[in-house]
Amino acid sequence: MISVENLTKTFSLTTRSNVHRTQKLDSRQQDGVFNALTGVSFHCQRGEVLGLLGPNGAGKTTTLRILSSALKPDSGQVRINDIDVIKSPMAAKQKIGFLSGKTGLYGRLTARENIEFFARLHGVSDDYLGNEALQIYENLAISEFLDRRVEHLSTGMQQKVSIARAVIHKPDVLVLDEPTTGLDIMATETILEFIQLMKEQGTAVIFSTHHLDEVGMLADRVTVINNGVSAFSDSMEAFRQLSPDRNLRRSFMHVLSQEVTHVASV
Structure with a gap:
């Protein structure tokens, strides 16, 4: 299992270009730093698929880079079974498969x-x-x-x-950052079938996407990151129940509109 607990990460705003890139996220920018993550938590068991959702700039890619040990958080914890990813990145790399753009x-x-x-x-x-x-x-x-x-x-x-x-x-955990972006239907179908196969073989799979149909097809769990926080993290069934008609798009928009977060315990 992979467990992510209360990750935080800030970046210094040292150039005008950095400020320009984050000017639409003023609530997360203060005192010369940008608060990319301020509290991200979720977990994924062996043989589960977790769909990671969120608007652009929410903090998804920063989170996944921390999971891959390519980036170190300011605080928080990531564990794969008994391995602390932050304290033992080399050991963690043997347990993780990572793909990003x-x-x-x-x-x-x-x-x-x-x-x-x-x-x-x-x-x-x-x-x-x-x-x-x-x-x-x-x-x-x-x-x-x-x-x-x-x-x-x-x-x-x-x-x-x-x-x-x-x-x-x-790897015990496969982390995919928008694996089907820009692909045609046939290539997308092959990759989605492969994710399902990894799940059946007992791999924990975390994949970020903007395609809710992919989440509906594959995910056992859903985590929505919004403004650097886990706004929702629970089962797919709990996510569907956020909408009266169990519509994933409406559930997603409901999460983004709420001020209270929903994060299920392990």
Whole structure:
């Protein structure tokens, strides 16, 4: 299980460009700093999918970067089973697969070379790469493209390769930041099916998205971050019940309109 408790994170506003980027979020800007997160909490059990929602600038990507140990919070705690992600980031990296829009691939390497390079950084054996990894490639429908240079692949195919790279070391937790953004219907369907497969295999999956239909299809739990705070974090059923007709869009808008947060205990 992954548990996130009361994360906070501020950034210094040292340039005019930083101020410009946050001028629409004045309530979170004070004394030369921007309060990106002021209290984010949620949890996701083994074999669960958590859909992470929120308007642009709410703090979703900052939260996910902390989960991946790419960013250190000012306070709060992230634990994967008995591992403290903040205190033991190297140990945590072995347990986490992470994909964001900025998780780049090496264009001049083939898809296979990209995946195997990162696999070896995680200590994955050659035997595994030559056998069990083939199932990952098949599930993501990338087998026939493995020996093509990444720079010659479509956006959707590159995203599939990135996901294969993120899971090649068999992580306990898979963190995906808007994995289907900009993809066509077929590529999106493959990725959503792969998330479902990861869930069935016992992986805890956290994915952020602006597509409520994806959350409705896959998520067991929902967390809504608004203005740097967990405005809602509970089961999908509890989220649906926020709307009289169980409409996810209306539930989402209801959360954003409320001043009181709803965060279920573990």
